[in-house]
Amino acid sequence: MNLGEDIARMLSAYWDKFLLGLAGTLILSVVGTGIGLLLGIFLALGKRLRPKKNDPLYLKIAKGAGLGLCSAYSAVVRGTPMMVQALLFKYGCMMLGVNWNNILPGIDVFNGWMVAGLIVITLNTAAYMGEVVLSGLNGVDKGQSEGARSLGLSSSQTLWSVVLPQALRNAIPTIGNEWIVNIKDSSVLNVIGVAELYFAAYNAANDSYAFMASYLIIAVIYLLLTMLSNLVLKLVGVKLEGKSIFRFRHGRRAIA
Amino acid sequence: MSILTVSNLKKSFDGESVLEDVSFTLEKGDCLAILGNSGSGKSTLLRCINLLERPDSGTILFEGENILSHSANENRLRSRINMVFQSFNLFANMSVLDNCMLAQRKVLRRSKEEARRISLENLAKVGLKEKCDALPSTLSGGQKQRVAIARSLCMNPEIILFDEPTSALDPMMVAEVCNVMSSLREEGVTMILVTHQIEFARNISSKTLFLHQGKVDLCAPTEEAFLHPSPRFAEFLKVERSL
Numbered sequence: 001m002n003l004g005e006d007i008a009r010m011l012s013a014y015w016d017k018f019l020l021g022l023a024g025t026l027i028l029s030v031v032g033t034g035i036g037l038l039l040g041i042f043l044a045l046g047k048r049l050r051p052k053k054n055d056p057l058y059l060k061i062a063k064g065a066g067l068g069l070c071s072a073y074s075a076v077v078r079g080t081p082m083m084v085q086a087l088l089f090k091y092g093c094m095m096l097g098v099n100w101n102n103i104l105p106g107i108d109v110f111n112g113w114m115v116a117g118l119i120v121i122t123l124n125t126a127a128y129m130g131e132v133v134l135s136g137l138n139g140v141d142k143g144q145s146e147g148a149r150s151l152g153l154s155s156s157q158t159l160w161s162v163v164l165p166q167a168l169r170n171a172i173p174t175i176g177n178e179w180i181v182n183i184k185d186s187s188v189l190n191v192i193g194v195a196e197l198y199f200a201a202y203n204a205a206n207d208s209y210a211f212m213a214s215y216l217i218i219a220v221i222y223l224l225l226t227m228l229s230n231l232v233l234k235l236v237g238v239k240l241e242g243k244s245i246f247r248f249r250h251g252r253r254a255i256a
Numbered sequence: 257m258s259i260l261t262v263s264n265l266k267k268s269f270d271g272e273s274v275l276e277d278v279s280f281t282l283e284k285g286d287c288l289a290i291l292g293n294s295g296s297g298k299s300t301l302l303r304c305i306n307l308l309e310r311p312d313s314g315t316i317l318f319e320g321e322n323i324l325s326h327s328a329n330e331n332r333l334r335s336r337i338n339m340v341f342q343s344f345n346l347f348a349n350m351s352v353l354d355n356c357m358l359a360q361r362k363v364l365r366r367s368k369e370e371a372r373r374i375s376l377e378n379l380a381k382v383g384l385k386e387k388c389d390a391l392p393s394t395l396s397g398g399q400k401q402r403v404a405i406a407r408s409l410c411m412n413p414e415i416i417l418f419d420e421p422t423s424a425l426d427p428m429m430v431a432e433v434c435n436v437m438s439s440l441r442e443e444g445v446t447m448i449l450v451t452h453q454i455e456f457a458r459n460i461s462s463k464t465l466f467l468h469q470g471k472v473d474l475c476a477p478t479e480e481a482f483l484h485p486s487p488r489f490a491e492f493l494k495v496e497r498s499l
Contacts, residue, residue, distance in 0.1 A: 054310065147345030147404075150306050151359035151411060152335025161358060165349045 006213035014204040014214075021200025022221060024114060028186040028196055032121035033129075033179040039122065040129025041164070046070030047134055070130070077127035083188040086120045090192040101193070117194030121186055125178060132174045136167035176233035180226050187222075197221060257320060259284045259414060259446060260305070260337075265314035267300055274300045275311070276470045282415070282463075285444045289451065289461035289478065293492065297470040298450040302417045305448070306339045319414070335363045338408040342420040344400040346392040346407070352379065353388040356407045364411065371410075378406040382436050398429025402436055409440075416440070418449045422456075434460075454496050458482055466492065 011018070049067040051060040077085065090113065093100060100116035140163050148158040168175075187198035197218050205214035260282040267275040275297045282288055290298045303309040305316060307323065307330050316323050323333050347355050356375035360366045366374070379385045382402040392400055401421055408416050418437070422430040434456050440447065441460050451457050457464065457478075464481040466474040466489045474486045485493060 141348075143341060143343050143345040144347060146308060147341065147347065148359070150308060150334055150339040150341075150345075151407070152331045152333075152363040153359055154331050157362045161362065162347050162349070169349065 003213060003216070006210040007217060010204060010208060010210050010213045010217060013208070014200070017200045017204055018197070018217065018221070020195060021197035021218070022225075024194065024196040024199070025183060025186050025225070027114075028117055028121050028189065028194070029179060029182040031118055032125045032182050032186070033175070035122045036125025036178070036182075037129045037133075037175060039126035040131075040133050043070050043074060043126055043130030044133035044137055045159075047074065047130065048137065074127045074130050077124055078131075081188070082120065082124045082185060083191055085124060086117070086189055086192045086194075089120050090116060112193040112195045112199075113189075114194050116192060117186070117189040117196070120189060120192075121182060125182060128178055129175070132171050132178065133167060135174075136171035137163060139170050140166045172236060173233065176229070176236070180229050180233075183225050183229065184222060258282060258317075259286075259319060261315075261317040262301075262305070263315045263317075265301070265304060265316065266312045267297075267304060267309060268312055274470050275304070278314070278467070278470070278472055280465055280472065280475050282446065282448065284414075284446055286446055286463055287441055287461045288448045288463045288465060289457035290448060290465045290467060291451070291454070291457060291489075291492065292467035296467040298467055299419050301467070302339065302419050302448065302450055305415075306337055306417055307334060308339070331363065335359065335411050336413055337415045337417065338411055338413040339417040339419060340401070340404050340408055340421050342423045344392070344397075344404045344424075346400055346403055348392055351389050351391055352384065352395070352403050355392065355403060356410045359407070360410050374410050375406070378409040379403070381409065381439075382406045396429060397425045398432040401425065401429070401433045405433070405436055405440070409445075414446060416445060416447045418447060418451070420450050420452065422451065422453055452496065454493060468492075 046066045047070045049063040049070075051063045055063065090100075093116065100113050100119075144166065145158050145163050148162045149155075153161070186194075186196050189196060190199040190202060193199075201214040201218040205211045208214070258281040262281070263279045265275050265278040266273070278297070278301060280288070290301060292298050300309060304311045311324060314324070318333065318337065321328065323330075346352075347358065350358065353372065353375055356379065357368070357371040360371035360374060361368065364371075376385055376388060379388055382405055384399060384402055384406065387395065387399065387403075392403070395403065405416075405421075421437070422433050425433060430453070434453070437447075437449070438460055449457060449461060461478045464474070464476060464478045465472060466481070466486070468488050473488050474481055476484075481489065482493075
């Protein structure tokens, strides 16, 4: 039997598994990147905490603790592989008697340890997004926040209305890259039984012994997914270049 | 009662003294020109009044209230003593209209309609109503500074602080901004102006303060200051006019 026939046979016999795996990968990458970005914003803000000379003691301690915690979290998560984090999460949960297996019965895509996988990829992405957002925040001209403060806006109003929208806008290419990385790296979550694309191919290959065909199919799917994502990111980039087409209004993104 | 009384203000950065015992008063409707060489502490003084910098010691009484006391509401005070910057500091992510509306909505809690109406009125005052939908990046330097002035006017501030508002502009644009400021002066807006435009400062201001190495060398009504300058101020004027 040649490779072409193998591929056709695999697609016809296991298309539903591949489709489910594709849905799992998309959910992991989109949700992981989205919520990871939100958490990353708070992580970046934590890493910008600096006790001031005039702060009361409790505030100095709180700021120091916040800075230390966020920095430690970022260092630990970025310094260990996501596969190892997934295994530690799974066995840690099992030790504590928490079972994430099939906690959303009836929804195929959430079979197995998908929810745990979502938590792992989100927490992992948050650490990287924290750095992305931090560099975006540092890239916004100091005059922007001074302009806002000089008009009477509070620190938080200045942050959410003026500084953060600009920081995120500057960081969109890097945020997009994180999304693409997540599409591919979500495959390591198969080690804890998350039903994503690699997991589907692995099971199909073991079932049919058509290893080459199975992995070739998902290689093409991954490539198509990343190419499609790149295209989306390029379109966003083009929109951003067009000054009047895409802009942020009062902290909300609006396409005018 | 003076609207602003600055007394014995001191500020240093990393042990280097920038302001030393600076004192002056400002009456409502006054225009105070602060002159001095680069590094003499002019901008730091304005930043202290706007609370962007905390002085090491001294008092700043605004309408009788010490704005440096810990109980003072910094944000409320800043909304009443606005600042216009050399580098404009317009919000790059917002249109001209949104730049003018943001602080009105967030700080003064004005309704969207009211904020919009006031913004358009003030943009018309600086001759930029038709640019309300433009982004700051599409404006010339002079236009940006006029928007910054309109943005400040929208807050109905008691005092506007101008920190070298024309330094980053070419002569044509300097004229645009100076004209706007002159009309504000005629309307009786209280302002403090830091500038190197000596003749403009002389024409527009009612009072002149000359800073030398962080200390007040001269503080007098403008005509008197220019007619009877202190030796250092006379030397400063000579050098500036020769440029």
